[in-house]
Amino acid sequence: MPQLIATVATLALLLVSLLLVFYARREAEAIRRSVAAETQGTREEARDLVSEAQRREERVAQREKDLAADQRAAQTYARSLEERAAVVARDERRLASERDAIGEQTRRALAETAGLSAAEAKEQLRAHLVAEAKEEARADVRRIERQAKNSADRRVREILVGAMQRQAARTSAEAAATWIDLPSDDMKGRIIGREGRNIRAFESITGVNVLVEEGVNAVQLSSFDVERREVAEITLRELIDDGRIHPHRIESVYHAVVEGAQARHLEAGLDAIEAAGVRGITEDMCVxxxxxxxxxxxxxxxxxxxxxxxxxxxxxxxxxxxxxxxxxxxxxxxxxxxxxxxxxxxxxxxxxxxxxxxxxxxxxxxxxxxxxxxxxxxxxxxxxxxxxxxxxxxxRPGARRDDADAYIERMENLEKLVAEHHGVSKVIAMAAGREVRVVVEPDEVDDAGVQALARTIAEHISSDFSFAGEIKVTVIRELRADAVAG
Known part of the structure; x- marks a missing residue:
């Protein structure tokens, strides 16, 4: 039995040894295959790097060839420019020589034709050239002045339009009458008083007419004196708010309102100063x-x-x-x-x-x-x-109103003033007197005199006619010729 066990153990060890050898050989084969794959990849990468290096060398060589060609072309172009410059210089010298010769021939021809010496002909030629140069300079100056004026006019219009567009002021609202709403219909009776004594006392004290209309829940204060009308308005409003209206009360409230005028002036002045954005105004000026x-x-x-x-x-x-x-x-x-x-x-x-x-x-x-x-x-x-x-x-439109009769009279006076000038055949005042069209007789005023007449009329209007703003004067000269074919 012990011998059998020993034999089995020996066989087991042998089997384990065989297994170990088998696994070792398989692991070695795997390692060999992995190393071979890695070696193959490295060889391929090395081949790619060698190819890329060869391509780069080829590109560098091509660039060097291109640069050399460019340098040769630049050198050729530079030599061509030098040759052209030399030709131009020779042509300039030749033209200068020909110009001097032609000028000398011209001076001699002028001297022979006019019987003048060369110096005299040269002086006349110089004077002629100077006159031409001055005329051209004057034309250039006039053109530049027109351009500057047009540019300035455009800029001025932009500035003025921009300034006006920022304003939102109300139109003309000053009148000779003020309406005061009443809280109830019975307030009319209080204002009128028994047998009209209250309204008579009010008108006598304030100097303002009080108009009471049927069917309108308001009364009207009428006066051309703005200060009186304001005092009367404040007085009446305080009486309406208080409710006690009789001659003695009217008189006491009126005197109190008159005494408060200085405070109202000061308050209105301060409000205006704040609206205008001005600082440092004295109290007296504010009032x-x-x-x-x-x-x-x-x-x-x-x-x-x-x-x-x-x-x-x-x-x-x-x-x-x-x-x-x-x-x-x-x-x-x-x-x-x-x-x-x-x-x-x-x-x-x-x-x-x-x-x-x-x-x-x-x-x-x-x-x-x-x-x-x-x-x-x-x-x-x-x-x-x-x-x-x-x-x-x-x-600006709506800022001021004008009486119709005064407006017509002013327009007539403006037209009469312009019509006094020599050569004027018709005068038309337009655009509410902001523009005057003047038609002249073509036989009496020529084209050169039109501008002078416009300036003269404008100066005459500025000195002898009172107006606000500007008046544009336009002078028109038209020459017509009629013929009838029979």
Whole structure:
């Protein structure tokens, strides 16, 4: 038995040894195959790298050949340019020599023809060439001036249109009557009073007519004095709110409202200053500005006009690169003299300039106020901007209204003034007096005189005719020839 066990054990060991040998051989074969595959891949990569290197060498060689060809072409082109330059230089010298010879022949021919010496002929030729050069220079100057004027006109139109489009001011709203709504129908009876004593007392104290209409739940205050109408309106509104209306109460409220006028002026002035964006206005000037809310020019409220014109001036100055603060301030104060025209002699421009100087305004502001109607020459660009902004605000459609009879009379006076000039056959005032068409007799005014006549008429209108804004003068000369064929 022990011998059998030993034999089995020996066989088992032999079997294990055979298995180990078998697995070792299979692992070795796998390793061999893996190494062979890796070796094959490496060889293929090496072959690819060698091929890529060969291709790159070929490309480099081709580029070197191309560069060499380019260099040869550049050298050939450079030699060609040098040869051309030499030919051009020879031609220039030849042409200069021929030109001098022709000039000398021309001078001699002129001298022989005119019996002049060579020096005299040369002097005449020089004078002729100088005259031609001057004429060409004048033509160039005129062309440049026209181009500059057209460019400036376009830029000016852009600036003015931009400034005007930013404004949204109301149209003319000043009137001689004020409507006050009533809270109830019985308030009419209180306002009228027993046997009309309240309404008579109110009219006597305020100096304003009170109109009460049937079927309308409102009363109308009528007066051409704006200040009286404002005081009467405030008085009546306070009486309506209080409800107690009798002669004694009317008188006491009226006096209180009159005493509060200074405060109302100050408040209106402060509101206008804030709207215009102006700083550093004295209290006295602020009150004076507030008084202008009760003044109107052709139906346009003066204080509203100052605010609107100041905003326009600021926009224009900003576009032109001028002093925005100075232009706005001067424009806002340019009509302040209208607060004194009914108290002191002189134009509102003169009075306003003196008042601004007394209140410590800068010389530039004073000059702009005094010059806004050309009573004195404008000293700064901002003074000119004041004139432009004033004209834009005053002449925009709806800003001012005009009486029909006064309008017709002004148009007739304008046409008569223009018709006085020699050679004028017909005058037509158009566009509300902003343009005048002048037809002249072609036998009395030639083409050269048309422009001079237009300037003369414009100067005559500027000096002898009062107007706001600008008036365009167009002179028309037309020559017609008629014939009848029989």
């Amino acid at each position: 004076t500005l507030g008084r202008l809310r009760l003044r109107s020019s052709y139906g346009q409220n003066v204080l509203s006009h100052l605010v609107e014109a100041a905003q326009i001036a600021g926009d224009i100055a900003r576009e032109l690169g001028a002093d925005v603060e100075l232009a706005t301030r001067a424009t806002f104060l340019h009509d302040i003299g209208k607060a004194f025209t009914h108290e002191r002699p002189g134009t509102h421009a003169t009075l306003g300039a003196a008042y601004a100087r007394d209140n410590g305004e800068a010389d530039e502001v004073v000059n702009a106020i005094a010059a806004h109607h050309d009573e004195v020459p404008p000293a700064t660009l901002e003074a000119l901007i004041v004139q432009v902004a004033d004209a834009i605000s005053a002449s």
